[in-house]
Amino acid sequence: MKGVVYAMWLRQLKRYWRSKERMIGTLAQPVLFLVALGFGFGPIFQKAGGGDYMQFLAPGIIAMSILFTSMFTGIEVIWDRQFGFLKETLVAPVPRTHIMIGRTLGGATVGVLQGTAIGIICLFFGFKITNMHYIPLALVFMFLTAVMFTALGTAIASRLQDMHAFPIIMNFLIMPLFFLSGALFPLEGLPKAVEFVARIDPFSYCVDGIRGTLNGSVHIGLATDFAVVAAATVIVLAVGSYLFSTIEI
Amino acid sequence: MNNKDEAVISVKGLTKKFGDFTAVNNISFDVEHGRIFAFLGPNGAGKTTTIKMLTTLLSPTKGRIRVNSYDPMHEKDEVRRSFGIVFQDPSLDDELTAYENMEFHAILYHVPKNIIKQRITHLLNFVGLWERRKDQVKTFSGGMKRRLEVARGLVHHPKILFLDEPTLGLDPQTRNSVWEYLKKLNKEEEMTIFFTTHYMEEAERVADMIVVIDHGKIIKTGTSKELKKETKTSSLEDAFLKLTGRKIRDENATSLDRMRLRSRVWRR
Numbered sequence A: 001m002k003g004v005v006y007a008m009w010l011r012q013l014k015r016y017w018r019s020k021e022r023m024i025g026t027l028a029q030p031v032l033f034l035v036a037l038g039f040g041f042g043p044i045f046q047k048a049g050g051g052d053y054m055q056f057l058a059p060g061i062i063a064m065s066i067l068f069t070s071m072f073t074g075i076e077v078i079w080d081r082q083f084g085f086l087k088e089t090l091v092a093p094v095p096r097t098h099i100m101i102g103r104t105l106g107g108a109t110v111g112v113l114q115g116t117a118i119g120i121i122c123l124f125f126g127f128k129i130t131n132m133h134y135i136p137l138a139l140v141f142m143f144l145t146a147v148m149f150t151a152l153g154t155a156i157a158s159r160l161q162d163m164h165a166f167p168i169i170m171n172f173l174i175m176p177l178f179f180l181s182g183a184l185f186p187l188e189g190l191p192k193a194v195e196f197v198a199r200i201d202p203f204s205y206c207v208d209g210i211r212g213t214l215n216g217s218v219h220i221g222l223a224t225d226f227a228v229v230a231a232a233t234v235i236v237l238a239v240g241s242y243l244f245s246t247i248e249i
Numbered sequence B: 001m002n003n004k005d006e007a008v009i010s011v012k013g014l015t016k017k018f019g020d021f022t023a024v025n026n027i028s029f030d031v032e033h034g035r036i037f038a039f040l041g042p043n044g045a046g047k048t049t050t051i052k053m054l055t056t057l058l059s060p061t062k063g064r065i066r067v068n069s070y071d072p073m074h075e076k077d078e079v080r081r082s083f084g085i086v087f088q089d090p091s092l093d094d095e096l097t098a099y100e101n102m103e104f105h106a107i108l109y110h111v112p113k114n115i116i117k118q119r120i121t122h123l124l125n126f127v128g129l130w131e132r133r134k135d136q137v138k139t140f141s142g143g144m145k146r147r148l149e150v151a152r153g154l155v156h157h158p159k160i161l162f163l164d165e166p167t168l169g170l171d172p173q174t175r176n177s178v179w180e181y182l183k184k185l186n187k188e189e190e191m192t193i194f195f196t197t198h199y200m201e202e203a204e205r206v207a208d209m210i211v212v213i214d215h216g217k218i219i220k221t222g223t224s225k226e227l228k229k230e231t232k233t234s235s236l237e238d239a240f241l242k243l244t245g246r247k248i249r250d251e252n253a254t255s256l257d258r259m260r261l262r263s264r265v266w267r268r
């Protein structure tokens, strides 16, 4: 099992490392958000008594970069299907669950690397990590987030034949997960309906966990965050493994 | 299951429908252990679909299959441990190098560590790609990719080897040496070889046993000699044409296949 998971993991990393365009593309988007929103809304946020917006926003942007990168690596299964490489892994004499786990860990590693890179960039824009001791815990949250969304991307891609459905996934899943999560705005004092949606959005708990560990401002609570993120990760991973195991070509 | 004459692949009443369309229609055949078995038929006959069902990639609509005495529907892992395959359609990772593609396969198929390197070196030399081993596959020509796919299929030595048009796009030199190699494996390791091809002289030369399929149905089974005798022809190609008719396959299927072939060439 170890050999197969490792081989799959390594393959995902090599692909990421070799496609510099993609790497730059996925770094550019969060930086754009950080600059435009951070500097654009900063003054209003301050006036409204919210404090330093960059300090609030940065963890949300880190979480966002992980969400997007992980989902995309998960959805890559469709490319593998179209280019044919998927078949090669599907007939191999190894449980497909192992292939799926290796693939997911690879995608998750890429996600965490991206998130870390964005985190470092945030420091240059004035973001301050308040408690260094919490960094390992922040990494745990980042990793679980990455695993969850790589697995989710894989699960969805397992049932799709081609990329035609991609805009639907983007607009009806990824964007709502992101915009309704509290990554960009505080969850306090929201209209009831929005608050409710944010509460059932698992990504909210990822954002809260990452923000809480990096700058100490928690809204939901780290224990709850962890429980929800861990449980959601396990569920998505299980469903994803099942869907991936039953792919037909 | 180790003597000749025992069926290592057994198919009974196998049917596959895609919606209303029946791609494989109630076919039955046996492949004996250690044979070189040719599965011939015009474009769209149902060869690849059958191979997909035998190799756990597609579930049958009806019928019973045994591969190495296991059921591809319910004993997937056991079946997957019994065979190797070279697909008709591309199946390489273009972003990886030739060597990495081979190595990945070796790990997936549990080839012992101490022989991985030696076998990959041997095979890459054999197909003339050793000098290009560190290049990403996307920089290869169509024939080079095909050679790599064939070499990769030989990294591990399974009990049964499925080859879906293995020599498609290969030059005559490579085609010949690949078949020499396969015949040697078949002899020395008693590897059963199940292959499809559109080169009739190739099938005539190497196959111990031939099944001809058309429109999803088996229309003839026998050795090349028997087929020629029954159709009173002097070459397998003539026998094949007599059996399947000279008509080009129904317009839809052929234009689709041509398109597939073209897109394959483009992608390479």
Ligand SMILES: Nc1ncnc2c1ncn2[C@@H]1O[C@H](COP(=O)(O)OP(=O)(O)OP(=O)(O)O)[C@@H](O)[C@H]1O
Pocket: A249, B018, B021, B023, B041, B042, B043, B044, B045, B046, B047, B048, B049, B050, B088, B253, B256, B257
């Ligand atoms: N996923 C699918 N959905 C619908 N029809 C399919 C599907 N796969 C194959 N078919 C149809 O089934 C028939 C048999 O296809 P198959 O690929 O098995 O042919 P083949 O004998 O391998 O032909 P070729 O020599 O061109 O490779 C064709 O008419 C094809 O259009």
Ligand SMILES: [Mg+2]
Pocket: B047, B048, B049, B088, B164
């Ligand atoms: Mg075919």
